[in-house]
Amino acid sequence: MAGEKQNKNRTDPISKLLVDSLKAGLARDTERLELIALSATRRLKPGSPNLARELADMLASFSVNASSLRWAAENPPPTDSDEGVSLLRIPSIDQAHPPLLDDGVASQFHSFINRRRSMAKLLQEGLNPPRTILCQGPPGTGKTMTANWLARELQIPLVVLDLATSISSYLGKTGANLRKILDYARSSPCLLLLDEFDAIAKRRDDQSDVGELKRIVNVLLKELEDWPYHSVIYAATNHQEMIDPAMERRFDLVVQMPLPAPDQRAAILKNSLGSFAEHADEQLFEACAALTNGANGSDIHRAGQSAASKHLLENVPLAIALLEELGYMANGEMEKSEVGDVARALRSGTDFTVREIADLIGKSPTSVQYHLTKKEKDGGKKTKTTPGKR
Ligand SMILES: Nc1ncnc2c1ncn2[C@@H]1O[C@H](COP(=O)(O)OP(=O)(O)O)[C@@H](O)[C@H]1O
Numbered sequence: 001m002a003g004e005k006q007n008k009n010r011t012d013p014i015s016k017l018l019v020d021s022l023k024a025g026l027a028r029d030t031e032r033l034e035l036i037a038l039s040a041t042r043r044l045k046p047g048s049p050n051l052a053r054e055l056a057d058m059l060a061s062f063s064v065n066a067s068s069l070r071w072a073a074e075n076p077p078p079t080d081s082d083e084g085v086s087l088l089r090i091p092s093i094d095q096a097h098p099p100l101l102d103d104g105v106a107s108q109f110h111s112f113i114n115r116r117r118s119m120a121k122l123l124q125e126g127l128n129p130p131r132t133i134l135c136q137g138p139p140g141t142g143k144t145m146t147a148n149w150l151a152r153e154l155q156i157p158l159v160v161l162d163l164a165t166s167i168s169s170y171l172g173k174t175g176a177n178l179r180k181i182l183d184y185a186r187s188s189p190c191l192l193l194l195d196e197f198d199a200i201a202k203r204r205d206d207q208s209d210v211g212e213l214k215r216i217v218n219v220l221l222k223e224l225e226d227w228p229y230h231s232v233i234y235a236a237t238n239h240q241e242m243i244d245p246a247m248e249r250r251f252d253l254v255v256q257m258p259l260p261a262p263d264q265r266a267a268i269l270k271n272s273l274g275s276f277a278e279h280a281d282e283q284l285f286e287a288c289a290a291l292t293n294g295a296n297g298s299d300i301h302r303a304g305q306s307a308a309s310k311h312l313l314e315n316v317p318l319a320i321a322l323l324e325e326l327g328y329m330a331n332g333e334m335e336k337s338e339v340g341d342v343a344r345a346l347r348s349g350t351d352f353t354v355r356e357i358a359d360l361i362g363k364s365p366t367s368v369q370y371h372l373t374k375k376e377k378d379g380g381k382k383t384k385t386t387p388g389k390r
């Protein structure tokens with residue numbers, strides 16, 4: 001009898017969880033949702049360990065978000081006294097992805113995370129855990145993205161102050177507003193992202209605000225010295241040359257974000273294609289990485305997303321869409337030196353014949369064949385066709 005009852009209960013536990021979670025969701029009962037997800041994770045683990053892990057990850061990131069929301073709900077971010085608008089943004093970080101960085105830069109961040117996580121151990125021995133990061137590098141290299149990921153890794157809410165917009169809109173009141181912001185960020189564990197940090201330095205040229213700016217810089221210098229251990233300051237700037245060396249020295253960690261190397265460019269592109277990355281040839285990514293020398297991660301990501309959408313919605317072959325988005329196929333005109341790379345990208349990423357490729361890029365088949373063979377010789381490769389392609 002008991003066995004039968006159990007069996008009946010076990011007939012469709014997932015459906016029951018689905019109904020329960022829908023109910024909790026509609027009632028906006030996040031705590032109940034968390035409980036249901038926990039129970040689902042346990043039930044799924046024996047039969048579907050991967051799904052259970054995915055759910056557990058979701059749960060972990062959700063609780064970060066939930067605690068951030070709780071903190072924000074209990075202590076709303078400060079507002080500008082006259083305009084009443086919020087001085088800070090508290091974006092959700094539950095979808096924050098790890099940036100694709102070169103090993104040197106990645107290890108600096110990993111070491112920071114490791115030391116933050118081992119804070120108690122360090123403090124016990126009289127060592128100071130790091131609290132402040134200055135991240136410098138060209139636009140679109142992942143500085144803001146890294147701040148999101150760091151906050152997620154450290155399980156603390158992300159609090160964002162965009163200095164480029166706030167300084168100009170709170171002209172004359174920046175000092176007072178900054179004070180409120182810093183006090184807020186000190187009041188509970190969080191990662192305070194001071195984005196476009198150079199905006200503070202930039203306005204130093206503006207004579208009308210010299211006094212105000214000096215005060216702001218002094219406030220910041222002092223804050224960096226005695227910042228509490230429970231929170232992190234992450235300042236990001238595209239203009240390293242605008243940061244005062246005295247300011248730079250106050251940060252526990254200064255990271256230089258370089259433009260992505262070929263490996264990272266290929267990885268960023270692959271990531272940006274969503275599920276289409278699985279069907280694409282590895283050589284296509286290599287070729288595109290070679291073509292995008294000097295490009296930043298942001299532009300590559302955007303090109304990849306547009307190419308994938310074009311491929312999906314307009315039936316354009318992925319390789320062509322990618323080359324179009326990366327700016328190589330506008331009207332068949334391209335630098336002589338690029339013909340080989342583009343031809344190779346098309347040869348590896350599509351089923352096109354040499355003649356078809358030649359037509360597409362407006363060159364003669366002989367020229368295309370010449371470049372393909374030359375590349376193969378140069379690269380010491382013997383294969384003329386891509387594996388899996390006719
Ligand atoms: N190193 C990277 N790894 C992965 N994606 C990147 C990287 N750099 C840039 N991107 C992509 O470009 C977008 C914008 O980057 P962002 O962090 O805003 O750059 P920055 O703050 O340095 O100007 C990111 O959201 C991401 O999609």
Ligand SMILES: [Mg+2]
Nearest residue numbers: 143144195236
């Ligand atoms: Mg940024």
